[in-house]
Structure formats: C-alpha cells, structure tokens
Amino acid sequence: MRLELYSSREQPLSSPKSMATKLSTFMEEVPALRLxxxxxxxxxxxxxxxxxxAPPALLKVSRVGYIDDNxxxxxxxxxxxAGASLRQQLPTLLxxxxxxxxxxxxxxxxxxxxxxxxSNRGIATQEARQLSPAGAKNLEQLANELPxxxxxxxxxxxxAGRVK
Numbered sequence: 001m002r003l004e005l006y007s008s009r010e011q012p013l014s015s016p017k018s019m020a021t022k023l024s025t026f027m028e029e030v031p032a033l034r035l036x037x038x039x040x041x042x043x044x045x046x047x048x049x050x051x052x053x054a055p056p057a058l059l060k061v062s063r064v065g066y067i068d069d070n071x072x073x074x075x076x077x078x079x080x081x082a083g084a085s086l087r088q089q090l091p092t093l094l095x096x097x098x099x100x101x102x103x104x105x106x107x108x109x110x111x112x113x114x115x116x117x118x119s120n121r122g123i124a125t126q127e128a129r130q131l132s133p134a135g136a137k138n139l140e141q142l143a144n145e146l147p148x149x150x151x152x153x154x155x156x157x158x159x160a161g162r163v164k
Contacts, residue, residue, distance in 0.1 A: 039067075046073060046101060053096035058086055065110060072106040073097065083109045136163040 027033040047064040050073075054062070058077075065076040077083045086093075086109055094107050131139070139160035146153040 042067065046097070046104070049097055049100045050075070050093075053093060055089070058082060058089075062086060065112075067104075068108070070105065071103055072108050073104045074108045074110055076110055076112040078111075078113065080111055083111050130162045131159070133163055136160045 027037065043064060043066065046067070050064050051059060061079065061082040062075050062077040065074040068074055075086065077086060090107055090109075094104070097104050097107070137160075139156050143153050143156040143160060146156065
C-alpha cells in the first residue's frame with residue numbers, strides 16, 4: 001500500500017527538490033501538526049545553544065533529544081564513554097545553557113546506541129594489527145607450554161600467525 005500526502009492544492013508530495021516547501025505548507029494546513037511547531041522551535045533553539053557551548057569532540061557523538069515534563073534537557077549520546085565524558089562537564093554545560101535558556105532546570109543524559117544524525121566520516125577506523133616477530137615468537141613459546149589441542153593453544157597459535 002502506498003501512502004501519498006496531498007496539500008489542499010492537490011499535488012503529490014513526491015519531488016525531493018520541493019519537499020521542504022510542500023512539507024511546510026502541509027504543516028500550516030493541518031491543525032494537529034501546528035501543535036508541534038512551538039516544541040520543535042524550542043528544541044531547535046536548544047540545539048543551537050548546545051552546539052555553541054559543548055566541546056566540539058562531544059558534538060560529534062551527542063545531540064539534544066527532548067525536554068521532559070520537569071523542564072530537564074535530555075541529551076542523547078551514542079555510547080557510554082561519551083556519556084561519562086559529558087557527565088563530567090554537566091555543571092559547566094548547565095550553567096552555560098541556563099544563561100541563555102533559564103527554563104532549563106537540569107540536564108539528563110541518555111545513551112542511544114545507533115546512528116545519530118551525525119555521520120561517521122572523519123572518525124578513524126582501526127585497521128587489523130599484526131604482531132612484531134618478537135611478539136609472535138613469545139606467543140609461540142607460550143602455545144608450546146599449553147596442553148596440546150586445547151582451545152587456548154589454538155587461539156594463541158592463531159595470534160602468533162599475525163606477524164608483520
């Protein structure tokens with residue numbers, strides 16, 4: 001089943017080039033969507049503020065999520081390490097954000113594993129490492145001291161095979 005959205009002008013919303021214009025027109029014409037306009041503007045404003053005060057390294061792995069019922073700003077991070085780093089900077093971040101947006105009473109952090117809207121470009125990928133000849137020799141000696149045909153001996157032998 002294909003769902004097509006139409007505005008009052010009866011034109012299908014299919015062209016990516018004009019999708020932004022048609023979507024804004026659609027939001028203006030549908031009363032239920034107009035209710036989302038103010039919260040979305042507030043989130044957008046908070047994201048601009050957060051982008052201005054947060055460390056650049058953390059901007060790559062975090063973003064503004066939402067405002068909860070207690071006026072707490074919820075930041076979404078992509079991993080626990082980023083969350084721990086952000087937690088250490090919460091007092092400074094909260095003071096900076098409250099200076100520009102006094103309604104924010106607290107900051108909460110939620111780890112959201114997955115793809116944030118930021119891209120992974122620029123993040124170095126780690127290549128498979130190989131052992132030096134001396135390291136391989138030591139692993140071979142260790143493997144010879146282990147019981148024959150044990151899973152550990154087989155694993156150590158595989159590691160010893162990764163020589164430069």
